[in-house]
Amino acid sequence: MNIEQTLKNLTTDEKIRLLTGDGAWHTYDCNGKIPKICMTDGPHGLRKVAVEKHGDIENSIPATCFPTACAAASSWNPEVTAAMATAIAQEAKKENVAIVLGPGTNIKRSPLCGRNFEYYSEDPLLAGKLASSFINSMQKEGVGTSLKHFAANSQETRRMTSNSEVDERALREIYLAAFETAVKEANPTTLMCSYNRINGEFASNNKHLLTEILRDDWGYNGAVVSDWGATNDVVKCFKSGLNLEMPDGSGFHTKELKKAYERGEITDAELDKWAGAVLKNFTELAERSDAATLTEVDFKAHNDLARRLEDECAVLLKNDGALPVSKDRDIIIIGELADNMRFQGGGSSHINATFKKNAIESLQDAGYTVIYTKGYSNDTDVTDTALAKEAIDTVLKNYQRNRTTILFFLGLTESYEGEGYDRTDINIPGNQTELLEAISGIADQKDIAVVSFGGAPMDFSWEGKVSAILHMYLGGQAVGESVADLVSGVANPSGKLAETMPLDIKHTPAHRNFAAPHDDVEYRESIYVGYRYYETYNVPVRYPFGYGLSYTTFAYTDIKAPEVFEGNDIEVQVTVKNTGTVAGAETIQLYILPDKENFLRSAIELKGFKKVFLNPDEEKTVTIPLNARSFSVFDVYKNSFATIAGVYTIAAAASVRDIRLKTQIVVQGDKYFRDERELFPDYFKPQPEGMDISREQFEALYGRPLTNFRNRRRGDFDLTCALGDVTRKSLFGRIFRLILNIAIGFMFPGKKKTDPSFKMLKMGLEEGNLEGLIANSGGMISKKLCDVLVLNANRHYLKALARFFAKKEA
Known part of the structure; x- marks a missing residue:
């Protein structure tokens, strides 16, 4: 495409219109002068809507649902995200989709973020490497990606x-x-x-x-x-x-842009630059996409791929011998999550899966004699006495010590986590834990194994009542088949946690400053996120970052690294041997441990990793690169990263708390520019229950005045404010809000208030800012209405009345 010539053929109005989407999922074609492209949600499958409609997250075509990001990250294998992306790209090409909206690589600041299942890790190195592999693989297939959500978007509460x-x-x-x-x-x-x-x-x-x-x-x-x-x-x-603005906003922002152009606030040069960027990045992609379409996709092969990938993602958290289960043992399965399996999260990433074979069917097909009892309902956390009694009676009747394995399926149900809302604690439904308590009083602990599900860290305080825990995360549509592979030993678990499993929410670093009922979110924990907090302040955890067991064992036998780092890239070599009796995979994690410093720095940081597959008695040496960035911190005075001189320990580890080999290296570089122990003493005190940092010290570290949106008063409201905040300030607003809630109920007939799509929409409207709602509502919420709401909230009642009866949009 000749962009310069194309721009000459476009009118000013067409250039302005080109800057916003066409409908919910397409770019604008300038009245047929240029091709348009289609983009759809990802990131662990293709969510292309069957009929385009604003806000519709359930009406999508069938597609393969692969393991979600929280599961994929536990593979610690970039080849997993690459294989997934290739398959998704093939399905995208079949549907003429030019861009898949993913991957998501936000950092997991807190276990409570409702959208954690869409993100990889609490560690930026691991998250970045997995995202890079996904992007490269998909774009190699000729399908575009959209790395999201940029940035510091680590909670759903008041996210807009x-x-x-x-x-x-x-x-x-x-x-x-x-x-x-x-x-x-x-x-x-x-x-x-x-x-x-x-x-x-x-x-x-x-x-x-x-x-x-x-x-x-x-x-x-x-x-x-x-x-x-x-x-x-x-x-x-x-x-x-x-x-590019998405979606089209029913012309709202197009009018704003045109007014600004007419006022001289936008020059012709700027408009050509902006329209040219759309032509370069989207229209040219449309031309490439036309040549990369597919007519057929082997969905069965993609389901098999999803199964193999999940085999590599699941994390064995505990095993005192209950797993794998030999074929001469009967299995009693307890829990509705074994039947109606939860394999993905709710919201814009929800995939209409092509296959759904549950764990019961899969274990039967694997050759086991299976007895299933529901035990509890997924759609409530209240114990159903009849279901619980039925489960207990089933165990009393069929359990035989040393001859029966009880597989108890539990975890976070769909109402507990999803896009648009956060969790308030790390608990799992009480009806599950109460039933597990009862079952553990009947059967021997060594005969009970738990298969768990969830998109984020959860409470495992019941671990002492069972012999094994196999954590599947949200493993995609083939998770039932993967459960059978792992329980039977056909596959050997090799997943490692990409996030810390805490003992309690009060032990998490950000719990004092997460999901507050106002807009000021102070990241007072600073760099001490995830394991960086737990390891620096010696806080106990349930399961540490990087942890995961196997059906075999591994020995780390040698580590080699240069003695001095002078700025050039170096390599560290680690030798690992499979010392067990079955084939398996181990992820070698390479950490650096700096000397204790007088400035904010984590006691340990991940700087590289490599997953290796080994047969029994097989030994391999892996090479992991390090560079200047591996020993650097960001110097806020120089506005760049600086390598900090000192003696560092390089550690090869099976988890952040299971260091197997160490060596030292002298790093040549700079001295840190200030003594922070005196400036910010709170950060150098013990912090056993999350980071307890004063607002004054954080403000000093932050280096500028903190905002006070929490103290917003009448007169401060505008279109950037949340609908709920504005409507609470006037009678007109409260009446509108009541009508809106009634309308939401009619939009979801028969749905419970705990339904994820219902919760997402309700919270999105309640906490959505007015300007965003105007643009995203498909014309249902007008600027005029929002102006009236804002004027009423600010007590400008006469202006509000005049605006209400005005014939023209402002």
């Missing part, structure tokens, strides 16, 4: 209005680092900005984020697309680095 206040070191070292890796190693077609503010500016109009860091520092040359309805102050967005 909250302000993530992150100090620059934590921002660059933790929350942006995975994005940086993916951008530099894979150059994603697009990058999707998040809904939230970052340090006072919405991501969609944050010039520091979208231009100064993303383009000027990292050299990104793709396109930035808004999350759906995330555009705030549209002119500022495009001047700050946004390239």
Whole structure:
């Protein structure tokens, strides 16, 4: 395509219109002058809607649901995300989809984030490497990607209005680092900005984020697309680095752009630059996509692939001999999660799966004699006495000591976690734990194994009542078949936790400053996220980062590394041997441990990893590279990463708390620029129950005044405020809110309030900012209505009345 010539053929109105989408899922074709493309949700399958409709998350075509990101990350294998992406790309090409919206690589700041299942890890290196592999593989197939959600989008509560206040070191070292890796190693077609503010500016109009860091520092040359309805102050967005607004907003922002152009706020040069970026990044992709279509996809082969991938993702958390189960033992299965299996999360990533074979059928097909009892219902956490009694009676009647294995299926049900809402604790439903308690009083512990499910860390305090725990995460549509593979020993578990499993929510670093009922989200824990907190402050955990068992054993026999690091890339070699009796895979994790410093620094940091497959008695040496970044921190004065001189320990480990081999290396570099022990003493005190940092010390570390959105008063409300906050401030608002809630009920007839799609929509409306709702509602919520709500909230009642009866949109 000749972009310069194409721009000459477009009118000013067409150039302006080109900057926003066409409907919910397409780019604009300028009245047929250029091709348009289709983009759809991912990231662990293709969610293409059958009939385009704003806000519809259930009406999608059948597609393969692969293991979700939380499961895929536990493989610690970039080949897993690559294979998944290749298959998804094939399904995308069959449906003429040019861009799949994924992967998601936000950092898991808290176990309570309702969307953690869509993200990889609490560690940016692991997350970035897995995302890079996904992107490279999909784009190799000719299908574009959209790396999301950029950035510091680590909670669902008030996600469209909250302000993530992150100090620059934590921002660059933790929350942006995975994005940086993916951008530099894979150059994603697009990058999707998040809904939230970052340090006072919405991501969609944050010039520091979208231009100064993303383009000027990292050299990104793709396109930035808004999350759906995330555009705030549209002119500022495009001047700050946004390239495409999605969806089309029923013309709302197009009118705003045209008015700004007519006022001279947008020049012809700027408009040509912005429209040219759309032509370069989207229209040219449409031309490539036309040549890359497929007519047939082998969905059975893709289901088999999903099964093999999940075999590698599941994590064996405990095993005192109950697994694998020999074929001469009968199996009693307890729990509805074995029948109606939870294999994905709720929200925009929900896939209409092509196959759904549950664990009961799969274990029977594997040759076991299986007795199933429901025990509890997935749609409630209240014990059903009849179901519980039936389960207990089934065990009393059929359990034989040393001849029967009880597989108890439990975990987080769909109402507990999903897009649009967060959890309030790490508990699993009480009806499950109560029944497990009863069963453990009947059967021997050594005969009870748990198969668990969930998209984020949860409570395992019942672990002492069972002999084995096989954690499947949310393993995709073939998870039932994978359970059979792993329980029977056909496959050997090799997953390792990509996140820490805490003892209690009070032990997590951010619990004091997570999901507050206002928009000020202070990341007071700074760089101490996940294991960086637990290891630096010696806080006990249930299962540490990187942990996972196998049916075999491994010995780490040798480590080799240079004695001095002078700035050039180096290699560390680690030798590992399978010392057990069955084939298996081990992930060698390479950590660095710096000397104790007088500045904020984690006691241990992951800097490399490699998964290796070994037969019994087989030994291999793996090579893991390190570079200057491996020994660096972000220097906020120089605005760049600096290698910090000192003596470091390089550790080869089976988990962050299972170090097998060590060696030391002298690193030549810079001295850190200040003594932070005196400046921020709270960070150098014991922190046994999360990071307890004063607001004053965090503000000093943050380096600028903190916001006070929590104290918003009448007169402060505008279109960036949440609908719920605005409507609570006036009688007109409360009446509108009542009508809206009634309308939501009619939209979901027969649905319970705990249904994920219902909760997502309700919370999205309640906590959505008004400008985003105008753009994302398909015309159902107008700017005029929102203006009236804002004027009433600010007590400008006469102006509100005049606006209500005005004939023209402002």
